[in-house]
Amino acid sequence: MEPAERVFAREFNAARHTVESGGALYVVTPTGAWCRRVFIVGTLTGRRGSGDVMQARVADPTDTFRVSADWQNPDAVETLGYIEPPAFVAVTGRASLMGSGPRAYTTVAAEAITVVDRTARDLWTQRTAGVTLDRLEALERGLSGGGDERVATTIGLYGTTEEDIREMAEAVRVALESLRPDMVAGDVAPRIGREILLAALGARGIAIDDAVTLGVRLGLSARETRRALEELIAAGECYQPTPDTVKLL
Template identity: 30%
Template sequence: MAEREMAYRIFACEFNDSRFQVSSASDAPGQADLHAPNFLVTTAGAKVNRLFIAGVITEVEDIGSQKGGEKELWRARVSDPTGTFTIYSGNYQPEASVFLSTVEVPSFVTIVGKVRSYEPGDGSVFVSLRPEEINHADESIRNRWMVDTAELTLDRLDIFDEALSSGLSGTDLLDHLSLKNVPSNIAEGICIALDHYHTDRDYIRGLKIQVRDALLSIGSSLSASPGGGLADIEQSVMVMLHEMNQGKGVEYAVLVREAGEKGIPAELVEKAVRSLLSDGSLYEPRVGFFRAID
């Protein structure tokens, strides 16, 4: 029986930027090759078959009745502070499908799932996860996942910087990274990313900024104290969202107008909304509308 691939941790922004898959199938012919795992290689060099993610489930939809689809198929969105993972659960994930059919939205969750990609034929590629296991979580678990994922991501990005500085490529780069004791899966992923995506320093720098901003967002939420500046504005925004919500969220323009009547400037509302989105206290059920997590 084939050994199960490790579940890696990456942020949604990196996952959604990635399009290229490779197979671990050997050159030898035979039935075993049919079961060789496929790996998504991310733009920043992660080589993943399975992922472990944590975030806020913000949307669940039963799409099994759509023509040509599976008889039972659920689509869900799970957000971390950098973006949103798309989840599909169907006939072969019965426990996950039951979970999605009954989960209260929004809720904190953790998911272990296999990476999938879909190419509709127009040159685009869509990536998603098929859940193997999905569980309820809380903010502290999500924050712990973020800290661990940030550490792993930033370490890998530092290795990517080293690869770019070397000026090497292909087997020469692989040998160079091996001599520096870089794990083989990371070295291979970086070499493939450079060859396929031509990832440059600007992308790596931008990804580092997104990761650090995500960490700052949970750091501020953990350290904020009552009566302290932005924390007061955030509390006021949450109160207004609860009071004004009619079940479908509150339009941002309406929120800004209401806050203005209470003496809260629009720029502070914007900062508060960004912070509350980052720490999972509210979400965006549709573009331009916000809803507080109860």
Template identity: 40%
Template structure:
């Protein structure tokens, strides 16, 4: 309804981006939007969109409980293109108690924040800190694959035209063909 700049900005929750494991794995460039301590941090997706939160629906294949005093869970969630590394620590109590009750294999929906880590030997590694992990069914997993395929294609279509995708062009050797093929193969794996 409003378009004029002088209206007070409202707090906007960061949307949860839909991204396949094979793409998120390639992300390495991250940045902060603004100087403030509380400014959101983003991981830049190779197909050219900033991402502060993701939604993943896939199969939880592994669950490991780690830590002595500070217990946390590391889980692996697989989608048709690869694996997401997801952690649920005591900072996200809700996600941790949810994970504690789930036994793999199970279809799960994960909402969380991606972050980029650098290992001592210089390798870059993306993992997702879960805010919530819920058991869902295969139907929802299929919906997510379709949704993520469409989102990825949409990003590829506007690649090179948006601010974020221009930045992505500078930081990644994004080959749209590779991602199109990834989308195709992900969709082809859905059997009903």
């Protein structure tokens, strides 16, 4: 069985394209997730229906997934019928894009649904933030001519820009704000700072003070922002044409 992708609801709902590959149809999201199946964890906020068909809404820290369950997966239908909202749930299911153009919307056809706790939701949020940043890094390389065929296809479909990458990195930061104080985000915050700064630098560069201001405004600490800048310089991805500015190579 094909692995299930992890995506935030905001990103999944922004998907407007499908691509056939290897005889399978994938929903392609703006960060470059190619979704045939997805694994989501969030709050079941509502459900309706009965018998063989049920509809539900599952909210993560960024937006809400549309979830359905039908006769093809009777256990998912029955299980959903027993869960009273609100409740934390984990859902594995098939990704679909319904309609086309501005009215298109995504859905998840549940294959399995289980009740989980807040810790499971927070761990999913952390892990999903990490893989989303991996995809954003791949897009950043793709804008410079690197990356694989799927990255190039994603950029072509969505016309991805550095500003888009910065906005998507900001959405990850917002998602992490929902974590309990005792949940440690590891190295995710510096990676968010890295993606925001890479997108902000552009071809013209930016004053270091302006870069720190941007990072702080987006929720990073000044220390995290400066650390991200130092890592970019050490990795050879940017340089300092003058002592108080930094620019992409």
